Amino acid sequence: MSKRGVLPVLLMSLLVLSGCERVVNVSGLDYEPRLVVEARLERERGVASADQVIRLSVTQDVFSTAAATAARGATVRVLDDANRATLFAESPREPGTYRAAAMALPVGRALTLEIEWEGDRYRATEIMQPGVAMDSLFFRAEFDEVDTGRNWRATISVKDPGDQRNFYLWDQWIDGRRLVSPDSEEFSRVVQSDDRFNGSTVRQFQPYSDWLVSSGQLVRVRQLAISEQAFRFYTALSAQVGNNGSPFGVPISSVRGNVANITTPSRRAVGYFIAGEYTELERRVP
Structure with a gap:
């Protein structure tokens, strides 16, 4: 490349670098406590x-x-x-x-x-x-894993009533620590409708499948009945909280x-x- 061709390239590179180093100060945002x-x-x-x-x-x-x-x-x-x-x-x-x-x-x-x-x-x-009763609480690996006994998750079975629509929210505690709390790593509520299993028995459901449990730990699972409106609220909230900004993420909204x-x-x-x-x-x- 000639010297004439090198100079424009260097100038463009400097402009790009200077643009990347620009500091933007955000101030003066209107804030109304709710x-x-x-x-x-x-x-x-x-x-x-x-x-x-x-x-x-x-x-x-x-x-x-x-x-x-x-x-x-x-x-x-x-x-x-x-x-x-x-x-x-x-x-x-x-x-x-x-x-x-x-x-x-x-x-x-x-x-x-x-x-x-x-x-x-x-x-x-x-x-x-x-409310709908849970049939049992036990511990298993995920369905696509080899069960080694060291990769267990809390697992429940439940018989869903067939004469009504049901919407569920689950909470889980491990040794007294609630998985979803203001300061926890887990921030999404696990909710589900019975649209795909109305009237059926769900035999191996793991509400918080990301959390492994170890021998000797005390696990408690709570299954709360919620309304369809509450289900839709938590579904939308979880989608916003879990949005990573990718092209496949949901549009940001309140x-x-x-x-x-x-x-x-x-x-x-x-x-x-x-x-x-x-x-x-x-x-x-x-």
Whole structure:
């Protein structure tokens, strides 16, 4: 290549490199704090009532590394479809945590959550979902693996009712540690509809197949019945959280929960109000 040809190439290379080194400072973002609602009313299948907890906090700035701020001083209550109210009292030791003792949750009844906080009134309604029993909890390798005994996952079997549509959410604990929590490595809720197995027995399902279990560990699996709307919410949320920005990823969008702001509709709360029965099994790994 001649000297005349080399010079333009060098100039282009310098321009590209200088472009890559440009520092972009992001500032001046408009930020409006939103109420965060963690309201999951649940009771064990066949049990008449159970203590309930609702947690309220406030969203943080996108660049903040501080812990979530508790939403203190709220008025929280849940009404059934006969307009009977259960009041939730804020815990003096846990700001932003609201509790109600021995709350009855009748299956098939509408429950409405109402929150009053800092001049705004929030509301969400869900139907109390009937639970489905798990048949067994055991430990197996994944279906395409050779079972060595050192690659076991928690595995369940369940008979899905054929006379209704069912939607499930699973939680799992290993030695008392919940796999999905605010500070955990696992961030996606495992949810499923029975569209492909309605009325059938699912014999070897591993809700959290990424997690190996070891001999001696105590494993607990909870299966919670949720509504179709809650299923769609968690499916969309998991898709956004797991989006890696690849060409095959879902388009980035906000995921809207079911807690509406009645006073200021444009300032919706973040989170979802759920009500359902659960079944739970616990077993130690052989």
